[in-house]
Amino acid sequence: xxxxxxxxxxxxxxxxxxxxxxxxxxxxxxxxxxxxxxxxxxxxxxxxxxxxxxxxxxxxxxxxxxxxxxxxxxxxxxxxxxxxxxxxxxxxxxxxxxxxxxxxxxxxxxxxxxxxxxxxxxxxxxxxxxxxxxxxxxxxxxxxxxxxxxxxxxxxxxxxxxxxxxxxxxxxxxxxxxxxxxxxxxxxxxxxxxxxxxxxxxxxxxxxxxxxxxxxxxxxxxxxxxxxxxxxxxxxxxxxxxxxxxxxxxxxxxxxxxxxxxxxxxxxxxxxxxxxxxxxx
Amino acid sequence: xxxxxxxxxxxxxxxxxxxxxxxxxxxxxxxxxxxxxxxxxxxxxxxxxxxxxxxxxxxxxxxxxxxxxxxxxxxxxxxxxxxxxxxxxxxxxxxxxxxxxxxxxxxxxxxxxxxxxxxxxxxxxxxxxxxxxxxxxxxxxxxxxxxxxxxxxxxxxxxxxxxxxxxxxxxxxxxxxxxxxxxxxxxxxxxxxxxxxxxxxxxxxxxxxxxxxxxxxxxxxxxxxxxxxxxxxxxxxxxxxxxxxxxxxxxxxxxxxxxxxxxxxxxxxxxxxxxxxxxxxxxxxxxxxxxxxxxxxxxxxxxxxxxxx
Numbered sequence: 001x002x003x004x005x006x007x008x009x010x011x012x013x014x015x016x017x018x019x020x021x022x023x024x025x026x027x028x029x030x031x032x033x034x035x036x037x038x039x040x041x042x043x044x045x046x047x048x049x050x051x052x053x054x055x056x057x058x059x060x061x062x063x064x065x066x067x068x069x070x071x072x073x074x075x076x077x078x079x080x081x082x083x084x085x086x087x088x089x090x091x092x093x094x095x096x097x098x099x100x101x102x103x104x105x106x107x108x109x110x111x112x113x114x115x116x117x118x119x120x121x122x123x124x125x126x127x128x129x130x131x132x133x134x135x136x137x138x139x140x141x142x143x144x145x146x147x148x149x150x151x152x153x154x155x156x157x158x159x160x161x162x163x164x165x166x167x168x169x170x171x172x173x174x175x176x177x178x179x180x181x182x183x184x185x186x187x188x189x190x191x192x193x194x195x196x197x198x199x200x201x202x203x204x205x206x207x208x209x210x211x212x213x214x215x216x217x218x219x220x221x222x223x224x225x226x227x228x229x230x231x232x233x234x235x236x237x238x239x240x241x242x243x244x245x246x247x248x249x250x251x252x253x254x255x256x257x258x259x260x261x262x263x264x265x266x267x268x269x270x271x272x273x274x275x276x277x278x279x280x281x
Numbered sequence: 282x283x284x285x286x287x288x289x290x291x292x293x294x295x296x297x298x299x300x301x302x303x304x305x306x307x308x309x310x311x312x313x314x315x316x317x318x319x320x321x322x323x324x325x326x327x328x329x330x331x332x333x334x335x336x337x338x339x340x341x342x343x344x345x346x347x348x349x350x351x352x353x354x355x356x357x358x359x360x361x362x363x364x365x366x367x368x369x370x371x372x373x374x375x376x377x378x379x380x381x382x383x384x385x386x387x388x389x390x391x392x393x394x395x396x397x398x399x400x401x402x403x404x405x406x407x408x409x410x411x412x413x414x415x416x417x418x419x420x421x422x423x424x425x426x427x428x429x430x431x432x433x434x435x436x437x438x439x440x441x442x443x444x445x446x447x448x449x450x451x452x453x454x455x456x457x458x459x460x461x462x463x464x465x466x467x468x469x470x471x472x473x474x475x476x477x478x479x480x481x482x483x484x485x486x487x488x489x490x491x492x493x494x495x496x497x498x499x500x501x502x503x504x505x506x507x508x509x510x511x512x513x514x515x516x517x518x519x520x521x522x523x524x525x526x527x528x529x530x531x532x533x534x535x536x537x538x539x540x541x542x543x544x545x546x547x548x549x550x551x552x553x554x555x556x557x558x559x560x561x562x563x564x565x566x567x568x569x570x571x572x573x574x575x576x577x578x579x580x581x582x583x584x585x586x587x588x589x590x
Contacts, residue, residue, distance in 0.1 A: 027400075049435060141326070
């Protein structure tokens, strides 16, 4: 909050009794600061406690802990089905996020740069998957695939994930393109570029970071998606579906949590690397 | 999706078009090259499945190929009207979602106010910190609440040790309370995002004007900041409400039998019961209700202001 000097005219009494600002704001800020940290602690607490069970020697989720161990992490590596499911998720997330990014960027460019009658319809349909309940979308896709005799597989999950990644990509790209001056393309075209060339040489480099951000968002949405995947997986499970199957067994739960810790560490590492790369450029 | 040529080729700034437009590689070709794939995708995998599902809801059972015509029947809709439990459960789910959305929005508002207006340059880092727990699998985050609320869980352990209760409370888990707590927990950081955006749109000059007119800081907040941030508040409410009505995963894990929501019934008809036509009918009802709420929400927030420059 900027506390600018009052712009009231210097008329003796008015400036003397300046409106009260400073002290109260400071107090409110301190309360808000405390509120933030309290809420942050509450958000971290359950997950931090869960993480404890990745190093707990006992398999039951109860306190006090019986001792510390790293065995569960070793067990992750010796559970091929678990690693395989993580690999499946990686494949689905990579494939679906790339397709969603390409389609979604197209929608955003079409919406911002072209005037056509159905542009609001196109935008509405592209963000509709955010509004349709996942259980409905999953059922509808199940009907489609059954009607056309398409077996459920990672591909059917991937199709569903392109759909739910699309709204995120469209919204992120829309936010980027709305602030991007159309005259830059027009300048390129005045200099002899065809429209696709102007898009490729001028617009694309400018929106590439936003596309990467959009793609990463779609990737994480897909990697963690369970509600649709449960309906649409075939014999090969994605990681969340595999995890759901294992949650019934208390003996394997610590292994699952260890895997989650590893995935979290990988995410963090990836983000740090991405940030380094971004700064180095 | 017909595009009228004149409107298509008109640049937005209204400036003169370069003469090479319309030849190979012009705007028009690019337009169709971008439009067709996404329209095809949405038509085949979004519109067609929903239409087929609506059609299936008029079919008696699942026997025979799905693509062959059948005599449409409204039997499932009639049995819905005759068995009130389904619609009652839909209302209950909407009630849970409204409660969760309201609580989440109220809890997220001070957070958004702090991050959007008071945290200064640290705001970005503090926001990321808030989202860190969400790098963990959704299922494990819900699982974590089993750990908090269970009979041998954290809350019971603390209460037992401090002597506040004699024996563990079993009423904490496997009911609507557990579902609601878990959902609020999951949604708080996301509900803060639209509120932050709305707060940052408030022009500081308006607040200065209020201060110059001797509004106290509390009055400034109540009469200026809060009303101006309402679009963000409404957006946050519906951001939580809409996906929560159709939620089936969280109730499946921490809801038990008494915490069942409408989405679980749909899931049952598509999986265990394998009565897809009835499940389709229930889905159509929920879809229509959800779209109605979404349209109301868009009216309230007036989305066009955010998208049109």
